[in-house]
Amino acid sequence: MTFLRRALADYLALRRAMGYRLARPEKLLGQFLTYLEERGETRLRTDTALAWATLPAGKAPSWWWRSRLTVVRRFATFLHTIDPATEIPSADLLRARTPRATPYLYTDEEIEALLAATSRLRTAHRAATYRTLLGLLVVTGMRISEAIALDRRDFDAAQGLVTIRQGKFGKSRALPLHPTAASAVQQYLRRPDRPAARHAAALFVSTAGTRLRYCSVQRTFSALVQRAGLTPRSTVCRPRLHDIRHRFAVCTLLDAYRHDHDPEARLALLATYLGHIDPKSTYWYLSAAPELMQLAADRLERHPGAQP
Numbered sequence: 001m002t003f004l005r006r007a008l009a010d011y012l013a014l015r016r017a018m019g020y021r022l023a024r025p026e027k028l029l030g031q032f033l034t035y036l037e038e039r040g041e042t043r044l045r046t047d048t049a050l051a052w053a054t055l056p057a058g059k060a061p062s063w064w065w066r067s068r069l070t071v072v073r074r075f076a077t078f079l080h081t082i083d084p085a086t087e088i089p090s091a092d093l094l095r096a097r098t099p100r101a102t103p104y105l106y107t108d109e110e111i112e113a114l115l116a117a118t119s120r121l122r123t124a125h126r127a128a129t130y131r132t133l134l135g136l137l138v139v140t141g142m143r144i145s146e147a148i149a150l151d152r153r154d155f156d157a158a159q160g161l162v163t164i165r166q167g168k169f170g171k172s173r174a175l176p177l178h179p180t181a182a183s184a185v186q187q188y189l190r191r192p193d194r195p196a197a198r199h200a201a202a203l204f205v206s207t208a209g210t211r212l213r214y215c216s217v218q219r220t221f222s223a224l225v226q227r228a229g230l231t232p233r234s235t236v237c238r239p240r241l242h243d244i245r246h247r248f249a250v251c252t253l254l255d256a257y258r259h260d261h262d263p264e265a266r267l268a269l270l271a272t273y274l275g276h277i278d279p280k281s282t283y284w285y286l287s288a289a290p291e292l293m294q295l296a297a298d299r300l301e302r303h304p305g306a307q308p
Contacts, residue, residue, distance in 0.1 A: 003042065003083075004033050011078045019171055025071045032072055044076050046087040053094070066094045102237035103246035110239075111138055111247075113228035120227055121220070125193045126207050130220060132188040133204055133212070134244070136162070139181045141248030141274055144241055148212040150203040157186045164275065171275055217241070249274065 001009075008029055012022055035052045036044070053069035073089045080086040106114075118131040136147060146164045154163045160182040163174045177185070185203075188194075195209035202211040221241045232238040252270050 002033075002037070004036065004044070004079075007079055007082065008033060008075065011075055014078070025074075028068060028071045029075055032068075043083065044072070044079055044086045046089045046093075049073075049076070049087075049089045050093060062094065069094050101240070102234065104233065104237050104239045104243040105250060106239070106243065106247050110228065110230055111244075113230070114224050117224045117227040123193075123207055125191065125195065128188055128191060129204055129206070129212070130224070132184055133217070134224075135184055136181065137241075137244045138248065139178060140175050141245045141252075142175065143245065143275070144217060145214060146275075148204055148214065148217060151201040152189065152203050153201070155185055155189070155203060157182055173272070173275055175273065245274070 012026055012029075015022055032049070032052050036042075036048060039048065041048055049069060049072045053072060054065045069089055073091070076086055076088045080088055115131055115134060118127045118134065121127040121130060133147060136142070137144065140162065142162075142164060150162065150164075154165060155161075156163070160177045160179060161174050162177060162185070163172065165172045189203070195205060195207060204212045206212055206216070218241060225239045230239045249270060252273075253267065
């Protein structure tokens with residue numbers, strides 16, 4: 001095994017110990033090392049990394065090139081600690097040209113409109129499925145991928161808990177539900193029109209009795225957005241399903257500020273609740289809320305020296 005191959009094995013083991021899965025990076029980095037070996041290179045150089053990342057020339061979208069180079073950059077940063085001759089590709093290379101989407105922070109009225117729009121779906125069971133699914137996203141902030149992966153065993157009606165098993169980064173967590181939310185899920189599971197499930201374990205099932213698919217949920221959500229009369233606020237701020245998660249995070253911190261609780265302690269709990277392993281991810285969810293920024297400023301005025 002070459003030095004680079006051993007270093008890659010150590011890099012993957014280290015990051016997986018931190019909770020990352022890295023299936024795709026492992027595949028890409030393996031291909032990159034093969035590319036280096038075919039060229040007879042034994043060290044990572046920026047020029048070579050850039051040449052590999054932009055393959056096939058002129059045929060791949062720029063975001064794909066940037067993604068490949070980012071994978072190499074992270075490995076190079078690790079490799080530099082054991083081989084200072086390693087070159088780390090600059091973050092300015094293949095810089096994204098489009099801004100990151102601005103979170104669409106739904107108002108209470110817009111959430112109510114989305115839930116009301118589910119009543120216009122084709123069957124009573126389909127309407128109940130999406131009403132319960134959206135409601136659960138609103139009150140837990142879980143990822144849509146986590147919600148549709150839930151099994152019936154993951155819902156504990158007696159304890160009022162829903163368990164996310166093997167979420168992002170392979171982490172599991174238990175989320176407490178308000179009694180009204182637990183009751184809504186329980187009623188959904190007891191519906192007499194629930195189809196005979198082909199995958200009986202699934203909590204949310206389609207009219208065909210199958211587990212909901214991500215692409216189908218996204219299409220249905222787009223239709224609900226139109227029926228609810230929601231429109232983009234700008235070219236980079238459009239109603240997205242994932243933004244329900246943003247709303248949950250913002251509402252949680254707003255509640256802390258409004259009741260003069262410790263926002264720093266609440267933020268730490270929120271990061272765990274959302275399944276984040278890096279607090280920076282949680283900060284991003286909160287960065288686009290003017291009301292939250294104003295409350296933070298007000299807190300600093302009332303309590304000089306306090307954390308905002």
